[in-house]
Amino acid sequence: MLRTTLDHQLAALRAAVLDTGALVTDALTRASEALLRGDHALAAGVIAADDTIDRAALRVEELGEQVIALQQPVPLGPAEIGERSSERALSISYYRAV
Numbered sequence: 128m129l130r131t132t133l134d135h136q137l138a139a140l141r142a143a144v145l146d147t148g149a150l151v152t153d154a155l156t157r158a159s160e161a162l163l164r165g166d167h168a169l170a171a172g173v174i175a176a177d178d179t180i181d182r183a184a185l186r187v188e189e190l191g192e193q194v195i196a197l198q199q200p201v202p203l204g205p206a207e208i209g210e211r212s213s214e215r216a217l218s219i220s221y222y223r224a225v
Contacts, residue, residue, distance in 0.1 A: 136194045150183055
């Protein structure tokens with residue numbers, strides 16, 4: 128179940144990156160056209176669309192942070208550390224006994 132969640136999160140992140148990239152590509156194309164044509168209205172449209180790109184980039188950051196935060200190991204308390212240490216000791220002892 129955890130892997131499925133990660134897969135969905137990564138798919139959403141990938142889609143957001145691709146969407147943002149498409150917005151940036153479009154803006155660069157329109158900005159180049161505005162520069163070559165001396166089209167002030169087209170340039171103004173590129174500037175106006177910058178907020179949309181900024182929001183899309185922020186969404187990519189948020190999704191990336193969520194993926195990282197949710198995939199980090201959870202800190203263990205003393206009881207869990209003791210349990211793991213005990214299991215490790217048992218594994219070592221078993222290995223030596225065989």
